[in-house]
Amino acid sequence: MVTFESLADRRDSIAVVGLGYVGLPLAVHLSRHFEVVGYDLKQARIDELQAGCDRTLEVDDDVLKASAIRFTADPEDLASCRLVIVAVPTPIDGHRIPDLAPLRGASQTVGGHLQAGSCVVFESTVFPGATEDICVPIMEAQSGLVCGQDFTVGYSPERINPGDKVHTVDNIIKVVAGSDADTTRLLSEVYAKVVTAGIHQAPSIKVAEAAKVIENTQRDINIALMNELAMIFDHMDIDTLDVLKAAGTKWNFLNFRPGLVGGHCIGVDPYYLTFKAEAIGYHPNMILAGRRINDNVGKFVAEKTVKMLIKGKRQVRGAIVAILGLTFKENVPDLRNTKVVDIIHELEDFGVNVRLHDPLADPEEARRYYGLELSGWDQLGTVDAVILTVLHDEYRERGLKAVAERLHPEYPLLLDVKGAFDPEDAAALNLNYWRL
Numbered sequence: 417m418v419t420f421e422s423l424a425d426r427r428d429s430i431a432v433v434g435l436g437y438v439g440l441p442l443a444v445h446l447s448r449h450f451e452v453v454g455y456d457l458k459q460a461r462i463d464e465l466q467a468g469c470d471r472t473l474e475v476d477d478d479v480l481k482a483s484a485i486r487f488t489a490d491p492e493d494l495a496s497c498r499l500v501i502v503a504v505p506t507p508i509d510g511h512r513i514p515d516l517a518p519l520r521g522a523s524q525t526v527g528g529h530l531q532a533g534s535c536v537v538f539e540s541t542v543f544p545g546a547t548e549d550i551c552v553p554i555m556e557a558q559s560g561l562v563c564g565q566d567f568t569v570g571y572s573p574e575r576i577n578p579g580d581k582v583h584t585v586d587n588i589i590k591v592v593a594g595s596d597a598d599t600t601r602l603l604s605e606v607y608a609k610v611v612t613a614g615i616h617q618a619p620s621i622k623v624a625e626a627a628k629v630i631e632n633t634q635r636d637i638n639i640a641l642m643n644e645l646a647m648i649f650d651h652m653d654i655d656t657l658d659v660l661k662a663a664g665t666k667w668n669f670l671n672f673r674p675g676l677v678g679g680h681c682i683g684v685d686p687y688y689l690t691f692k693a694e695a696i697g698y699h700p701n702m703i704l705a706g707r708r709i710n711d712n713v714g715k716f717v718a719e720k721t722v723k724m725l726i727k728g729k730r731q732v733r734g735a736i737v738a739i740l741g742l743t744f745k746e747n748v749p750d751l752r753n754t755k756v757v758d759i760i761h762e763l764e765d766f767g768v769n770v771r772l773h774d775p776l777a778d779p780e781e782a783r784r785y786y787g788l789e790l791s792g793w794d795q796l797g798t799v800d801a802v803i804l805t806v807l808h809d810e811y812r813e814r815g816l817k818a819v820a821e822r823l824h825p826e827y828p829l830l831l832d833v834k835g836a837f838d839p840e841d842a843a844a845l846n847l848n849y850w851r852l
Contacts, residue, residue: 419602441576455488501536502551643675645674734767734768741806746809
């Protein structure tokens, strides 16, 4: 079997399968200590990485160019690797059911080139049991090898926070678990070379899988509570952030805020747990209730916009509303599962014309994924309302005055989903201001 020594002295190589937000930063860190092959099935992605450019913005171009990773889209190159780390997406489909196609596809690809004595570790978020019940049988069928006899498996959940330059892969405690004690020890030694925060050895792969899937489920439920409180307080004409600021003076009050919950983690992972729970006959009431609340925030914001337009005696049908931000999160270009589209579609149902601006989103991806057109800042013109949905640094730098200049002077309306601006500053500019 592969050993830490054979990897450390570069007799054996490590492959990272999937070079997105998770796989690429990990591959870069590993390449400083080991021989690393970076594999992605998209040739376009390989081409841009070979050119030293990362469109996800997770790895600086100079760091990427200096790395010693051998990038490839040829699965045959996986045959030379004895430790394979799989970091592919695990999304949900249109019915909010786990879409395991990327995971199954990666298992087939890895299995088709798996050599005896290898170890395969998965980092993708899954429900407990997926690694051993779904991935292992696929790899065995493709390779003709037997897990536990000819190769071993492990699970080490990713904890990447896209756009976060503080909590990076090297300073977040790494959870590891293997199919046997030797595999757990191997993964601990390998990851310890790049993760300075420390290693936590879980007693089983299922425990590690469960730990990952509840991390974001916990956050989802807490944010759902804040969103429900925001809706209640809005009916009572109470500013939610003022309430949270006051409550936050208590030492054990948890610091969560209301907002849109999209992306490929918090807005997706709970469905993996609820899917498994229902498969074993348990209906997860609290988790699904939180999901329903968070999935309705976009509709709530759009309806609030319409009500405030009516209050200002502005025509709703044909009104022009500028939305600032389309990506699922600030300072990242990722459009996957962004909940901003919920606001857009709801406004369009009211006959509102939406103009959309985002400094980081790829216009072609916006067009391909959602059929949306992005506008430049100067193309926004004068609008009846602005909704700030994603607090990119550019919007912070432009400031409240620049936003106010886009608004119709008769009834300047700003809806601040992120709570980015101060109500007193908005009042000084005579804005009709609302924040979630």
